[in-house]
Amino acid sequence: MSIPKVCGIETEYGITMPKTADANPITASSMLINAFVNEISGKVGWDFVDEAPGHDARGFNLEGSLPPEVETHLVNTVLTNGARFYVDHAHPEYSSPECLNPKEAVLYDKAGELVLRKAMSAAKRALPNEQEIVVYKNNSDRKGNSYGCHENYIMDRQVPFNKIARQVTPFFVTRQIFCGSGKVGSEFPNIPKREVPFQISQRADFFEEVVGLETTLKRPIVNTRDEPHADATRYRRLHVILGDANMSQFSSYLKLGTTALVLSMIEDSFLDDSDLAIEDPVGSLRKVSWDLSLSVPLRRASGGNITALDLQWEFLRLAQKYANQRGTEVVGGDDFGDEILQGWEETLQALESNPMSLSDRLDWVAKYQLVLGYMDRHGLEWDDPKLAAIDLQYHDIRPEKSLFYRLGVKSLWSDAEAEVATHSPPRGTRAYFRGKCLEKFPRNVAAANWDSIIFDLGRDPLRRVPMMDPLRGTAKHVDALLERCNTAQELLDALGT
Amino acid sequence: MTEREMKKRSTPSARESEETQPQDASSKNKEGEELKAKLDAVLDEIDEVLEDNAEEFVRNYVQKGGE
Numbered sequence: 001m002s003i004p005k006v007c008g009i010e011t012e013y014g015i016t017m018p019k020t021a022d023a024n025p026i027t028a029s030s031m032l033i034n035a036f037v038n039e040i041s042g043k044v045g046w047d048f049v050d051e052a053p054g055h056d057a058r059g060f061n062l063e064g065s066l067p068p069e070v071e072t073h074l075v076n077t078v079l080t081n082g083a084r085f086y087v088d089h090a091h092p093e094y095s096s097p098e099c100l101n102p103k104e105a106v107l108y109d110k111a112g113e114l115v116l117r118k119a120m121s122a123a124k125r126a127l128p129n130e131q132e133i134v135v136y137k138n139n140s141d142r143k144g145n146s147y148g149c150h151e152n153y154i155m156d157r158q159v160p161f162n163k164i165a166r167q168v169t170p171f172f173v174t175r176q177i178f179c180g181s182g183k184v185g186s187e188f189p190n191i192p193k194r195e196v197p198f199q200i201s202q203r204a205d206f207f208e209e210v211v212g213l214e215t216t217l218k219r220p221i222v223n224t225r226d227e228p229h230a231d232a233t234r235y236r237r238l239h240v241i242l243g244d245a246n247m248s249q250f251s252s253y254l255k256l257g258t259t260a261l262v263l264s265m266i267e268d269s270f271l272d273d274s275d276l277a278i279e280d281p282v283g284s285l286r287k288v289s290w291d292l293s294l295s296v297p298l299r300r301a302s303g304g305n306i307t308a309l310d311l312q313w314e315f316l317r318l319a320q321k322y323a324n325q326r327g328t329e330v331v332g333g334d335d336f337g338d339e340i341l342q343g344w345e346e347t348l349q350a351l352e353s354n355p356m357s358l359s360d361r362l363d364w365v366a367k368y369q370l371v372l373g374y375m376d377r378h379g380l381e382w383d384d385p386k387l388a389a390i391d392l393q394y395h396d397i398r399p400e401k402s403l404f405y406r407l408g409v410k411s412l413w414s415d416a417e418a419e420v421a422t423h424s425p426p427r428g429t430r431a432y433f434r435g436k437c438l439e440k441f442p443r444n445v446a447a448a449n450w451d452s453i454i455f456d457l458g459r460d461p462l463r464r465v466p467m468m469d470p471l472r473g474t475a476k477h478v479d480a481l482l483e484r485c486n487t488a489q490e491l492l493d494a495l496g497t
Numbered sequence: 498m499t500e501r502e503m504k505k506r507s508t509p510s511a512r513e514s515e516e517t518q519p520q521d522a523s524s525k526n527k528e529g530e531e532l533k534a535k536l537d538a539v540l541d542e543i544d545e546v547l548e549d550n551a552e553e554f555v556r557n558y559v560q561k562g563g564e
Contacts, residue, residue: 012563025561090561142555147563215564241564359532373540389551390543392558401546406539 002267002330003235005260006098006154006429006470009109009252011245012091012147013116013135014395020131025090032092032133033075033085035126036119044438046076046084047447047454056213057161057226057236078448080423080439081111082431085119089216091147092116092135097431098450098470101332102256102340104426106249107413111421113137113397118422120398137245138395139202142388144187146206148215149245153260154470155236156267157228164238165211165222167266170276171259171315172221172242173285174308176201177294178347179255181244182364184371184382184391188286196290197382198371200364202244204289210281215241221281229450231468238263242285247395247404249412250361254347257331257340261319264330270322276314277301292368294351309351316344359407366407367394433473436482437491444488455488463492 015032017023037043076086082097094112099105116135123133140146155164180200185193188205199205212220225239240259246252265271278284279299287296288308297305306314320341328337350358359369371387380386396402413421425435430451437453438445446456455463467473485491548554 014558014560016558018557089563091563093563136558141558141560143559145560145562147560150564216562219564354529357529357532359536369536370539373536374543377540385552385555386547388555389548392555393547403539403543403546406543406546408535 001156001158002264002326003154003156004100004332004471005102005264005330006100007102007105007256007260008096008098008152009105009112009256010093010095010148010150010152011109011112011137012088012093012149014138014141014147015091016134016136017131018134019129026087028133029087029090029092030075031127032116032119032123032135033077033087035122036085036115037075037077039122039125040118041077041079041085042442044078044442044445045447046078046086047449047452051449052227053225054213055226057224058211078434078438079115080425080435081108081421082425082429082435083108083112083115084450085115089147092119097426097435098429099426099431100428101336102260103253103332103336103412104428105256106252107418107421108426109246109252110249110411110413110418114415114418114422117397117399135397136392136395137247137397138181138392139245140183140187140206142183142185142187142392146187146203146219148203148241149243150215151240151243151256151259153238153240153263154228154230155238155263157232157234157236159236159267161224161226161236164263164266165224166277167271168262169210169221169281170278170311171262172240173278173281173298174288174311174315175255175258176204176244176285176289177308177312177351178258178344178362179243179246179251180204180289180362180364181246181251181395182367182391184387186290193383198292198368199289200292201285201289203242204285207242207282207285221285230470235470244363245395246363247402248361248363248366248409250343250410251363253412254340254343257336258315258319258344260331261322261328261337261340262315265318265322268322268326270326271318274314274318275300275302276311278306278311294355309348312344312348316341316348319344360410363404363409366404366409367391370394370403370407427475429470430467430473432475433467433478433482436478437488440482441488441491455492457489457492465492465495 015025015028017028084095096108181202183199183202186196186205206219208218209220211222213224221242223239223241228235228237279301284298294309300306323337328334331337358365394403399405425431434448444455446462447454451468452464452466
């Protein structure tokens with residue numbers, strides 16, 4: 001049965017040191033986060049006890065897979081907004097706190113941009129000789145190296161994983177038509193430039209499997225990592241790795257909102273009788289990304305063809321029916337549900353009639369229109385490096401350099417709201433308890449992770465407070481308690497741990 | 498009838514009729530013009546913002562795979 005879609009976004013940023021010869025990205029990422037921690041947030045470490053990225057949802061374990069940060073002792077910190085900010089492989093990564101609905105997750109992802117901006121400024125002040133660290137919110141270096149923007153959705157453990165994978169795949173293959181971030185050219189091996197001058201998605205070139213555990217090679221459309229970071233008898237966390245990092249809040253909201261609704265439909269067996277499967281999902285993912293006319297036919301498993309747009313119309317009609325019958329509590333109530341469904345419908349209508357009218361809402365359209373406008377004005381061909389530079393600089397998050405911020409794309413949240421969200425946690429999930437404990441008792445929190453906080457009261461042993469339910473530890477549950485307790489000791493006594 | 502039923506989502510036929518309404522078309526045109534004006538303004542100043550040497554900038558942007 002469907003459960004509230006607590007969700008979040010993890011974003012790995014591209015990183016450069018433009019004025020430093022032979023800069024090492026791992027060192028640069030560490031310096032960036034350390035500069036932020038030293039200047040702005042103060043350091044509370046991450047606790048790795050619960051990390052097990054080798055657990056596979058299909059029921060087996062990959063031997064010898066430790067979280068990379070354990071192996072390398074890289075910087076890893078928790079923020080008072082409940083987020084995790086750390087070095088993942090060779091990138092700085094901001095993982096938003098658990099949010100109660102997709103719109104809130106967009107806010108906390110936007111707050112992440114502000115955190116990275118603050119980190120860049122702090123690093124610039126800390127580094128000698130005017131060196132600087134610059135990050136990009138994109139997913140590839142245009143040379144075949146990709147890094148991710150992952151979504152997470154909590155799901156009911158009772159629902160068989162194979163059913164989720166089967167039913168969500170055609171949705172994942174086609175949702176890029178509104179949530180792709182656009183890319184000049186292709187990084188798929190041996191594709192002539194003229195064949196794919198521009199494509200809808202940043203990531204479609206990099207996927208090789210339909211279902212699998214990997215995230216760094218042989219990337220699968222549906223990732224099987226089974227780390228619920230919660231009570232594993234009740235919850236599953238669906239770790240979605242195929243999405244693009246969005247600059248546009250609207251693209252991001254539609255991505256999370258529609259996905260949350262589709263996952264809820266799967267939980268409620270609402271798609272069991274629908275025939276939405278397509279053949280060759282991996283090939284279709286690229287076909288859709290490479291087809292700006294949105295008309296390429298995909299082969300239905302049951303025979304016949306369908307376009308990505310029409311498949312999305314089918315998902316939308318089912319979601320509308322689902323909302324009428326069951327309501328949309330799972331995405332935060334009808335206000336949010338109606339907003340998501342309306343946005344989805346208007347977007348599909350516009351993609352059908354006049355896609356370029358979405359340049360103030362969708363990333364790929366905004367970028368495409370900018371590139372086309374620039375080519376037109378300067379009489380350039382597709383292989384001009386300026387177009388690739390525009391592609392990269394669209395994702396620069398510094399206000400003075402970002403092309404995205406100049407385009408006037410509509411936003412859902414103001415900078416002021418996002419600024420508050422850089423330090424204040426969501427009120428409706430356990431992130432509230434995590435963030436508030438860090439804020440109130442910074443000296444007594446030894447470490448934290450998604451499902452526990454470890455307190456150090458100055459004498460052994462350290463005390464762990466488990467938070468196995470993402471929907472407990474909310475403002476409603478703990479505000480009075482936190483108000484009443486003046487010390488961490490009082491808090492732990494009150495909790496009886 | 499519950500409130501939810503009254504707010505029934507639009508159907509495919511509503512979606513088609515909406516596209517043919519003249520008022521809708523004119524407001525869409527206006528919106529289109531505004532978008533174009535905004536883009537023109539960005540194109541006017543984009544060279545001041547773009548990295549100086551595009552070729553070098555693109556070439557030097559090298560990342561390690563992540564995730």
